[in-house]
Amino acid sequence: MSAEDRRSKAEARCEAQRQRILRAARRCFVDSGFHAASMASIAETADMSAGLIYRYFESKNAIMLAIIQQHLDEVQADIQRLRAGKEAVASHIMERFVGWQRNQSASLEPGLFLEIVALATRDPQVADALMAADRRIHAELGDWLRRAWQAADRPLAQAEVAERVFVLRCFIEGLIVRAIKQPDAGSELLRASLERLLAHVLPVARANP
Template sequence: MARVSQEHLDARRRQILDGATLCFSRNGFHATSMQDVLREVDLSAGAVYRYFSGKEELIAAIATEALAAIRGAFERAAEENPPPLPDVLLAQVLGDVLAGRVPGSGRPAAEGAPGFPRVALQVWAETLRTPELATALRHGFGEVHAAWSKVVVAYQEAGLMRNDVPADRVARTLMAVAQGFIAQQALFGDVEVEQLQDGLRGLMSMTEPKIK
């Protein structure tokens, strides 16, 4: 029997994750059954369950993969001297996510990535009732937070940002901006990345008033 290549296994796993993302985006996590996923990816139950034990494992994999991609984008940005400013950097990374590209690489990600905000919102809600998912998400967010903190330190070392504010707090605030943008996209669908970029640019232009 011919051995199945790792490339084939990776492609099959990608196919399942993309199909599950589409299903969850369309109908929600709880209204989607594994049968729906099987129909979407046109695979047998055995082929799918070889990779994932059920919906919980699927949604954990989707969340973990997205966080890893975003973390990688900010780690690469931290190596630049200096990194792109926050308005540019956040717009680039979130624009890639919404367009279905792996952030920072230009490579295609999931076909269902345009529905990522809806799935992200479901993942956040599901963490309130699934301890295993909450643990995985907490770990992923911790790694993203560390990567963003490196970017902030790079800003401070380049003299672009005041250094009397802890880098981890600035990073957490930037993460909150990104999460808020994703939530607005999921709920309303009419928020463009350019709006986020313009808003950040406006905030970054503020200066303390001169005392007369």
């Protein structure tokens, strides 16, 4: 095995350990809250020693910052799928909402989303990271919407793009809360609401499945 192969294997092993820790931390933060969850409980959930966790993350804050980056990566991947036309917008949002209702979403769990937002009101470092991620998501969504309307020969002014991004994000983030407060909300109600919203946000042909 070459030195490069050994290095690649070591990097892959390191990344696998990081992801294992992040999965355990997400579970602990949802179950116990950020402040009540300890590095020891994260280590126990990850089935590794606390000392090993400190090789990858210096503190709980560092873990939370990595989770925020992980969320940004997930959202960017979602936007790329929508940009490539591989997934209809309404179907994608409905799938996410059902996952949030069942706590089975591949994306950020509702409880963890609320925990991060609450922590950002008290921790400037987390607030800065969250706002930076938010700006990136906002910009990429804006670019996607602008291109979608241009492709439909109905170009929008920048202010119109910004307004649509704001409305869409308020709706989706509201669904995260709604998944907790109204876990029995049916698909027909969501679909009807989405059709009304997306008729404004996107050219209709791009909005519907």
